Amino acid sequence: MKNLMTSIRLTLVLIVLLCVIYPVLISFAGKLSKGKGGGETISVNGKVVGYANEGQSFTLQKYFWGRPSAVGYNAAGSAGSNKGPSNPDYLKDVAGRIDTLLKYHPYLKRSDIPAEMVTASGSGLDPDISPDAAKIQIKRVADVRGLTVQQVTDLVAAHTEGPLLGLFGPAKVNVLKLNVALDELKK
């Protein structure tokens, strides 16, 4: 009985400390961060067009495309495909994605296609592609927009983020930021 009373009282005290004081303090500190603790957004002409860290669906030819997503880039949820490596249906999907890419980029060889462009991401919201994946799309985007390949190549280079401190982890390109810059380039 004594244990039970102690348990109840201790639980109440800890709830105040761990579930009120601690998170509220962090939340206040978070107000000083870039997105004011709500996630960093990207705006065009004062209108929010997306979250910097969350990918969105790009299907139009004038944009760089992101990775396949198991949730269609619906950021109200998140999930991977959870397909196993030997699943025949899954491998059919991959083959289909390769064909689609080749259709829209007839200048490509199969071996040019980076794996992440034909496989779904873990979250379904991957905001990035690799520099290689951006490179293969340059000619398509340039042709559709009437830009030179050089112009678009420069833009991709400017939006390629290197590894952390130049040392750790992969290089990447944020698709949304790149596409926003692309729209601005046209003007």
Added chain:
Amino acid sequence: MNTEFLGIAVSFVLMLAIGIPLGKYLAKMFAGEKVWTDFMKPIENGIYKLSGINPNEPMDWKQFLKAMMCINILWLVYGFFVLMYQDKLPLNPDANPGMTADLSFNTIISFVVNCNLQHYSGESGASYLVQHFIFMFLHFVSAATGIACAVAFFKAFRDKTTTNLGNFWNYFVKAITRLLLPLSVVVALILTFNGTPSSYAGKDQFISLQGDTVKVSRGPAAQMIAIKHLGTNGGGWFGANSAHPLENPSYLTNITEIVSQMIIPVAMVLCFGFFIGRKKIGWVIFGVMMIGALMLLIPSISSETGGNPAIAKMGIAQATGAMEGKEVRFGPTATAFWSTFTTIVSTGSVNGMHDSTMALTGLWQLLGMMINGFFGGCGVGVLNYFIYLIIAVFISGLMVGRTPEFLGHKVEEREVKIAALITLLSPFLIMAGTAIAAFVFTNHGNADWAVKPSAWLNNPSYHGFSEMLYEMTSSNANNGSGFEGLGDNNIFWNVSTGVLMILGRFLPIIGPVAIAGLLAKKKFIPESAGTLKTDTITFGLMTFAVILVLNALSYFPALALGPIAEYFSMVK
């Protein structure tokens, strides 16, 4: 050198650079010596006073375990009802519904036992109240429970002969105020300043560049993600866990999260040596665990960076490796690194989907959870390893023809019986559970449950079997990661894994603490030339061999049917 390898190298170095001094600090702190965090004393005294605790009251092993079980049962009851009625409670900006009784049963056990198997999805299944007042609360206290029990076990070997294992409330509160809470503040700040949301605002909506209307789930996540890793809990804010770009926005946060889940398990092992004044035994155990960890890590990295052979056949280069279920900002190397440590350390958070990893990586993930003693969860890792130690002491004793002893105490029938039962428990629960699931899947495919058994598996054949085996293994190991393709939110999986989790948590805590309590009571035998020394490299290798043999014998058949068969079907 490849920047992806440098990335995991720096994570590894940071883990040691923080974990080792942390172990020394914990030994001093739990022994009640002067440490720099003594400024927390007034807060602790306030907590003791408000809760009516006398932190100096001695407890024997039975009293200690009673106190521990009492508060844990209270949390189970409290959480069960809050989860079911979350829709009627405040702080639910996205209007998420209450949980069904079986889902609530599963979820509350899952969080109380530090497992964090999640059969719901955070965005649509849990209100902010539940995320903080149940999940985050339990993240703290379940980790502190494990740590407190480990310290009681340490205490048994610090004194020569004693019945006093220390005071549960004292260890428990200090684990929070002197370890988990301060570290959580640091990690939560790093996360929130690098893009993880921390405000209480609900879902946002915007119109995308292409004109689609998109809703975005958010919430005060950074606070919870910090302790989810430090406490080796693993239950994420968002459905995709740490693969989610708000839960783990960059390579920097990825390093932060992977390091924070490893430091306390590493520190606890070394703490054992420092605490009982025999540094060497801590280092020998650390060495065995590290060799085990590397043996799982290296092949995982190699199979992930090698890419999927079936996709290679289509002519795709896979320069960086297998990318299904992975995020570009981490890459396959860091994802393989994470998958190894999250399975041995029993965190169970993921930064890439395990269901989509290569067949052999799946094998190493399963094996890490089956062994469950290479570092292991907060506190409980050392306790699991202790069971292997007792078995190794017993077998070595038989081999050299001496009475088995551990640190000056005779290991006799009763202790070995307990250890043997605990050793048998895991294979029994995992295999029986998987067998029943496979039986239901094949023979009762149309049972009228929320997910029909015939629709459980997201993948056919061997991989489908692995999905079921993984779920049972993860529950028993209190890991919480999953082959998430499994349709697990139905009464069968909710109840069966609920039972597995609770048995897989408390019996492997009660067993070792009881053994330690029984040993500590016995007369202390000073070391002599005839003593079996347990802090030598030879004995370390002996323990390692025991771990390998026990687990190979227990699990090889099941593994052969799942990941091993899948691997060979792909190389043909």
